[in-house]
Structures are given as structure tokens and as C-alpha cells.
Amino acid sequence: MADTASLGSASGEYVAPKRFNPWPVVIFICLFTLAILFLAPTFGVLLSSVKTTRDIALGDLWAIPSSMYWGNYVEVLSNPAVHGYMLNTFLVAAPATAFSIGLGTLAGYVFSKLPFKGSDLVFLLVVSGMFFPPQVILIPLFRLFNLMGLIDTLWPMIIVHTALGIPICTLLMRNFFATVPNPLREAAILEGANEWQVLTRIALPISLPAIAVLATLQFTWIWNDFLWPLIFTQSDEKRTIMLGLVFMKGQYSVAWGIQGAMSLIASLPTLIVFLFFQRFFIKGMTMGAVKG
Amino acid sequence: MNQSNTFWRVALLALPLSVFALIIIWPLLSSFYYGFTNWNGFSDNYDFVGFENFGKLFSDRLFMSAAINTIIWMAIAVVLPTILGLSLALLIDSHVPGGPIFKTIFYLPICLSAVVVGQVWVWIYQPDWGLLNSIIEYVTNDRFNYAWLAKPDSALYSVIVAWSWQATGLSMVIYLAGLTAIPGDLLEVCELEGATTWQRIRHVILPLLTPATVVVVALSVINSLKGFDILYIMTGGGPFNSSDTLAMHMYNESFKKYLMGYGSAISVVLFLVALTIIRLYFKQLKKVDEIYG
Structure with missing residues (x-):
């Protein structure tokens, strides 16, 4: 709900002079953050598939790999x-x-x-x-x-x-x-x-x-x-x-x-x-x- | 002319309706029949046991906890994908740059199998290197290895969150379809009259989205009743049946314990619950149709 609430008061009671409008930027950042959270699970599979089991067990699943390992495929x-x-x-x-x-x-x-x-x-x-x-x-x-x-x-x-x-x-x-x-x-x-x-x-x-x-x-x-x-x-x-x-x-x-x-x-x-x-x-x- | 119309009706409907009747309607009705027997799934002999199976439901502790879990699942399914889907739809509808790409990203999980989704989320909840615990460790700077799926307190909720992740995309596109139906001039008038964005959403957009909300809420509830695959993958109803739902309990009793008579009784309950919801849904749809045209 915080997302919609933050939309509030976009155009306040007084008519502001035309100037930089922050809302598109704020909305974009909101969506971008949510998109990253949403993609994380799918991205995790992608990452795991190019890593060795040993790397994953050592806790490196969520890091960007330095080299691709194709052995799993x-x-x-x-x-x-x-x-x-x-x-x-x-x-x-x-x-x-x-x-x-x-x-x-x-x-x-x-x-x-x-x-x-x-x-x-x-x-x-x-x-x-x-x-x-x-x-x-x-x-x-x-x-x-x-x-x-x-x-x-x-x-x-x-x-x-x-x-x-x-x-x-x-x-x-x-x-x-x-x-x-x-x-x-x-x-x-x-x-x-x-x-x-x-x-x-x-x-x-x-x-x-x-x-x-x-x-x-x-x-x-x-x-x-x-x-x-x-x-x-x-x-x-x-x-x-x-x-x-x-x-x-x-x-x-x-x-x-x-x-x-x-x-x-x-x-x-x-x-x-x-x-x-x-x-x-x-x-x-x-x-x-x-x-x- | 009239006679030939009747001929074509019969000719064209015969195949689809008979397949539907044989594979959907007939099994539905015979579930009621098996609910009164003690059939074990294999033997040709079984006895009628009257209302024994249905009586057993009330004394079955696992059935009761499965029923409560199903209600919890439904309740969260009404709130989480609905609010998240609405928020995303409102944000995307604001002509933000990259809108279509965001739409694709949030909608993508829907084309994945519940099996794959379940597996991915098992990794997120993995105690040692899972994403969730890694983030918590990073933020608190302390060792954290809570086993989300192995603890009776959190297993069910962890699965529902994963399920909601997949369900949100559908709510979002239904809300987006509803938003495009709101005339632009109406919103312009609001702006000219000096309504704030929040007032616009609260008093104009949300009421006009009522038809979409009816659909989203109903589908969430109906789909939560169907939630089986992802639960099977993530917890299998465990630990200690703490995340069992009616669908899961029915499967366990029928295909693990081979109590097909009792399983049929559970499926009859499931059917009656679904029927009630669907009737409510159709009634609401009709009402909304009358008001909003």
C-alpha cells in the first residue's frame, strides 16, 4: 500500500509553477526495485545452472559468477x-x-x-x-x-x-x-x-x-x-x-x-x-x- | 430450416458434451457415491458404509487442521495478490517509462510450472545459502539459518508467499484491463477540479475497478483451493502435516493410504466449498454487470 500512498499529493492544493516533477522518477524506482525482487527467484535458477554444486554449497549461489560452468547442461x-x-x-x-x-x-x-x-x-x-x-x-x-x-x-x-x-x-x-x-x-x-x-x-x-x-x-x-x-x-x-x-x-x-x-x-x-x-x-x- | 438447425445442434454438440459429461460430470457425481463406500483403490469388492466417512471427517484432527489451513490460504490469497496486483497495475498505468517491460516481468511467473516455482522458492528459503537468510544475515550482520520450510510455524505461510508471487501477475493484468476501460476525460476532469492523485484513486479509480476486483478476488479464492502442486513440491504438507490443505489431505488419504472411500468424502467437501464460492462469484458478476453495464 505504501506504493499507492506515495502517489498522493502529486498535485497539491495550490497550482505549482511548472518545474521538475519527481513522481515519474519515484514510480520508476519503485517499479524497478519491485521488478528486481520479482526476478530474483528466476534469476537464482539461471545462476545456479551455470555454477558447480560446490560453489553453491559454499554459499555463492546468489553472486554473479566470474566464469560460466556448462557442465550442468x-x-x-x-x-x-x-x-x-x-x-x-x-x-x-x-x-x-x-x-x-x-x-x-x-x-x-x-x-x-x-x-x-x-x-x-x-x-x-x-x-x-x-x-x-x-x-x-x-x-x-x-x-x-x-x-x-x-x-x-x-x-x-x-x-x-x-x-x-x-x-x-x-x-x-x-x-x-x-x-x-x-x-x-x-x-x-x-x-x-x-x-x-x-x-x-x-x-x-x-x-x-x-x-x-x-x-x-x-x-x-x-x-x-x-x-x-x-x-x-x-x-x-x-x-x-x-x-x-x-x-x-x-x-x-x-x-x-x-x-x-x-x-x-x-x-x-x-x-x-x-x-x-x-x-x-x-x-x-x-x-x-x-x-x- | 428449423429442423436442420436442430440436426446441426445435435451433430455439433454431441462430441464435446459427451466428452465433458463422461470425464467431468460423471466422475463428479460418482465421487458422492464412493464417499459412501470403503473402497481401497484396487479391490473389486467394497461395502457401503453409510455416513461413516462423513462422520469421520469431524473426528479427524488432520482434516480439521487442513480445513483451517485452507481458510488461511484463502484469506491471504484474497489480500496479497490483490493488493500487490492493484499497486503494480496503478504504477504501470501511470505511463512510466519501460511500462511494457515491467508488465512482462511481473507477469512472467505465470507461464512457469508450479513445480519449477516450488523448487525455486525452496532455494530462497534454504537455511544455509538461501536468498532470504542471506539477506537477513547481510542486514543484521549475524549468523541466521532458520529453516523456513521445516518449521511448523512458518511452512504454510512460506508456501503461500511463493504461490502469491506467481498469482500476482494475473491480478495485475486483470486490473490493467480494468484501468484501460476508465475513460481518460474523466480523470482529466478530476485533475482540473483539483483532486489530488490519492483522491482520484480513492474516489474515482477504485470504485470503477469494482468489476475487476470481483474477478480478482474470486479467482484468487478459487485458485487457492486448487493449490496443490506447489505445496507438494515445497513441503508435501509437512512438517507433521502442519501445511496440509484440503486438496493435499485428500491426496494423502486416497493415494498414500489408499482410503479412496474416505478420500472421496473429502473431495465431496471440496466440491461443495468450490460450488458455494462459484455461485457467489456468478451472483456478484451479475450484480456488477447490472450496475456497471
Whole structure:
């Protein structure tokens, strides 16, 4: 609160003659200090990854290194288990992202362009699905996939993430389709097009930005997920990267440098997505939140 | 025309709704069912035990402490990311040089996995060379090696601070979106009328940000119920279950002790709490919508 309070009395009761205004500088310094505090954790990982375990144990983690040590990265990148983790995560995240967007597009189109009696209620039911803690459906799903013999395969994660993505995808697609003018659809229908053609040839091409938003959001969430792989996998061959990270922490229990390099490599795909598609990312987060 | 509309509704909704029903709705309902059994997670046989699991909740000391911890988490989640996010949004919205870069920096943690965030913060709290203790040692010039995560008094709060670090970015962008919706002429009028910056924030900006505040507070509370990954990484609910939350307790009972019937009862409680919050949220949203349009 001190930050906002310090903004006070910027322009006092009297009209001061035009002179140096300190407030932009003060605000900049405030933000700069906060930014450094905020970056410290991330910076710590970066620092640890280029230091030897011995240096870290001696208490030098937070100092700027005089020389870079790349051994941690070599160790992690040459570990075949890490390749497997990354591949598994990709094999889960890519199809689940695509499927959830596909299903959300279908549902969003109906809720936006073909509403029916009670469709608002069904829509609300679907959307509220994104607010519940996943623990609520954990046990029955564990039993379901156990009975189907799918535990310790990638399938349960693909299926569950597809389903969990339906609420946000339906919500964003519906909101986006609402901006597609109705006369456009009606004209196409009069010309003899059916709904499927309207959806794929008119609505979808206009909605590419919404799909970009959803792709960044979904991919990041699924890549970063920890709970579902924890429940659904048993063998090392099926672990995803976040689970592998925790598992390898035991293996390299005090090799902090290696842990740092591993965290960074595990976060690289989502960091890249974030830095390149930040605009989409923020849009999706605020749209999903505000219109929810 | 009407008939074909019905056909397309069914055709297009069939797949998404059946997946949603099978993977979300059906498990949700069967959680209630398992809550009345003593299923152990593996055997095909189980018995109905009536309300035994739900009765056990009240005598389970660990459940009670997990419930209290969840409430503490919620309370801090309402205050910390909200105030921090609002302050950052107000500062960035003041056209400070480098605004977009600051925005990226504060928002960045949100794209990190809770696993990575947890691990980073374990290092910050590390007793011997962690950043926090290093700073304290530097300031006090004295040896300091308090084990933040290993002490029952501080474990839960240490985790919540780490969680808030990640949650602040979301609050900030929601507030920023709310701030851009406030018309610039309105603020200019305030300035011409001689309102101080503080008066402007207190009497004009904050009231107009009410819709954003409703969203931020609701999301913080809802997300705090979901807080599991970061807790699992940082303390695992320990030491001595002192940082257990409902989500953590449910996981422990179901997948560590294989008391799936009892675990289901806990998840039913979790569901009812979430349902109450979500209903309140939707109601507030509707109210705000009516007032602010």
C-alpha cells in the first residue's frame, strides 16, 4: 500500500509553477526495485545452472559468477531419461491442445450461432467446469482408467486434458464467434451452404486469433501440469517432464546446479511460447477471467 | 430450416458434451457415491458404509487442521495478490517509462510450472545459502539459518508467499484491463477540479475497478483451493502435516493410504466449498454487470 500512498499529493492544493516533477522518477524506482525482487527467484535458477554444486554449497549461489560452468547442461541434455520426459510431455500436450480447441470450437459455435431453449444453462454448466479443483474428479477417473487398463500410458492424460480444456475453449470461442456478423452466416445459408461449411469456411478463418490465444494457454497449462501425470503414471518411461523433474530431484539430491539446469530446460518450451505470444497469453487470461 | 438447425445442434454438440459429461460430470457425481463406500483403490469388492466417512471427517484432527489451513490460504490469497496486483497495475498505468517491460516481468511467473516455482522458492528459503537468510544475515550482520520450510510455524505461510508471487501477475493484468476501460476525460476532469492523485484513486479509480476486483478476488479464492502442486513440491504438507490443505489431505488419504472411500468424502467437501464460492462469484458478476453495464 505504501506504493499507492506515495502517489498522493502529486498535485497539491495550490497550482505549482511548472518545474521538475519527481513522481515519474519515484514510480520508476519503485517499479524497478519491485521488478528486481520479482526476478530474483528466476534469476537464482539461471545462476545456479551455470555454477558447480560446490560453489553453491559454499554459499555463492546468489553472486554473479566470474566464469560460466556448462557442465550442468551437458549432464542434463545427455541424459536419455530427460529426452523421454520431454517427448512424452509433447505427445500429451500437442494432441490435448488440438482436441480441446476442436471440441470447444464445435460447442462454442452452437452456443453462439444456434442457441436453443436452455442453451444458456448448458453453457453455464460447461463453463463452471473450469473453476473446480481437480481433486473432485480424481478418484473416479483413476478407477475408470484402471478398469480400462490405461494406467501408465499417455492416454489418460490426453483424454483428461482434452476434457478439462473444453470449458475455457467453449467460452472463448463462443465469445469470439459472437463477433462474427449474423447476416454473413444467413447469406451463406441462403446460398445453400450448411452449418458445417459456415463454421469451417467463414467463422473459423475469422477466429484464428482466438485459436492462437487458446493454443498458447492450453499448451502452457498442459505442459506444466503435475497432478495428472502423478496419478496416472507409474514407470519412468511414461513420466512427463514436470514429474521427471521431481523424480530426478531425488536422484541429484544436492546437485543444485543440475536441478537448476533441468528446471530451465523443462520451462524452455513454455517460456518461448510466452515470450513470443505474450499478447495472446494475456488476452486469453483476461478474457477467460473477466467474462467467466 | 428449423429442423436442420436442430440436426446441426445435435451433430455439433454431441462430441464435446459427451466428452465433458463422461470425464467431468460423471466422475463428479460418482465421487458422492464412493464417499459412501470403503473402497481401497484396487479391490473389486467394497461395502457401503453409510455416513461413516462423513462422520469421520469431524473426528479427524488432520482434516480439521487442513480445513483451517485452507481458510488461511484463502484469506491471504484474497489480500496479497490483490493488493500487490492493484499497486503494480496503478504504477504501470501511470505511463512510466519501460511500462511494457515491467508488465512482462511481473507477469512472467505465470507461464512457469508450479513445480519449477516450488523448487525455486525452496532455494530462497534454504537455511544455509538461501536468498532470504542471506539477506537477513547481510542486514543484521549475524549468523541466521532458520529453516523456513521445516518449521511448523512458518511452512504454510512460506508456501503461500511463493504461490502469491506467481498469482500476482494475473491480478495485475486483470486490473490493467480494468484501468484501460476508465475513460481518460474523466480523470482529466478530476485533475482540473483539483483532486489530488490519492483522491482520484480513492474516489474515482477504485470504485470503477469494482468489476475487476470481483474477478480478482474470486479467482484468487478459487485458485487457492486448487493449490496443490506447489505445496507438494515445497513441503508435501509437512512438517507433521502442519501445511496440509484440503486438496493435499485428500491426496494423502486416497493415494498414500489408499482410503479412496474416505478420500472421496473429502473431495465431496471440496466440491461443495468450490460450488458455494462459484455461485457467489456468478451472483456478484451479475450484480456488477447490472450496475456497471
